[in-house]
Amino acid sequence: MSKASEKSKPALLKIEIESSNRAPLGKAIVNIDQFLSEDTNSKLTMEFNKAQNIFGLRVLKDNIIWLWKKNKSVVVIDPAIAKPVIKYLKEKNLKLEAILQTHHHSDHIGGTEELTKNWPNAKVIASIKEKDRIPFQNLSVKDGDKLNIMGEEVKVFEVLGHTRSHLAFFLNVKKHPVLFVGDTLFSGGCGRIFEGTYQQMYSSLERIKSFPKNTLIYCAHEYTKSNILWALNLKPQDQNIKNKLSEVEKKLSIDELTIPFSLDEEMKINLFLRAKNLEEFTYLRANKDLWV
Numbered sequence: 001m002s003k004a005s006e007k008s009k010p011a012l013l014k015i016e017i018e019s020s021n022r023a024p025l026g027k028a029i030v031n032i033d034q035f036l037s038e039d040t041n042s043k044l045t046m047e048f049n050k051a052q053n054i055f056g057l058r059v060l061k062d063n064i065i066w067l068w069k070k071n072k073s074v075v076v077i078d079p080a081i082a083k084p085v086i087k088y089l090k091e092k093n094l095k096l097e098a099i100l101q102t103h104h105h106s107d108h109i110g111g112t113e114e115l116t117k118n119w120p121n122a123k124v125i126a127s128i129k130e131k132d133r134i135p136f137q138n139l140s141v142k143d144g145d146k147l148n149i150m151g152e153e154v155k156v157f158e159v160l161g162h163t164r165s166h167l168a169f170f171l172n173v174k175k176h177p178v179l180f181v182g183d184t185l186f187s188g189g190c191g192r193i194f195e196g197t198y199q200q201m202y203s204s205l206e207r208i209k210s211f212p213k214n215t216l217i218y219c220a221h222e223y224t225k226s227n228i229l230w231a232l233n234l235k236p237q238d239q240n241i242k243n244k245l246s247e248v249e250k251k252l253s254i255d256e257l258t259i260p261f262s263l264d265e266e267m268k269i270n271l272f273l274r275a276k277n278l279e280e281f282t283y284l285r286a287n288k289d290l291w292v
């Protein structure tokens, strides 16, 4: 419930290194990679939906690496670390097709280089604005780009605020469209504003709200319970938020992820999505930053 709960340890390490020492990025990644490789708590969740074939691999304190599988190919989203992904793919005899990078933080790109050593033909798809901070990208994209990955159309959306070039990836599959949002939207919360402005993050959330309401949101951290407790602290009588807490506690008690979550349900309980204007959003974000 501390501030750190909104950012996993490796990312904090990275940010501290960048801000205090101005160390070259390459050096920072090597240091943190050593830390990341010690992770022993990886766990693959159960298959969420057979039609979608998206699996969550829980790693580190609260990161989720998403694996989107089709036939014998897999696309990995924001690989914080490599080892458990390599183990899973090799055990199942699967091929890494591509890696989608939402942003440059170490707990999202920490495993990428190691994965590409094992699958040299894999595409590493990242923002063209992040060639310095995601130097191993080999398919640079920008807002509005459309990609064909494993026979499916994937659209690229820029959602600024958490970083100055953060991306989301939209997959318009039948029944439930999918949006990989990285650290922009969490269940009950939103990403910290590290490099962007309140206006940018507010606009990014407004943009996400314009997606089909049945879109399933896949974020990169399991922060839901902490976020819901914060929201209840501000809105103790809100029945939707109370119900969400019960639902979340039930899932966590049987070791299930609370993610993905649907956009329409989220709009009922997420105070940042419910904010009526920039002023309200700014108040909420500042309040959350200070909440302990």
Ligand SMILES: [Fe+2]
Residues within 6 Å of the ligand: 011, 103, 105, 162, 183
């Ligand atoms: Fe991040």
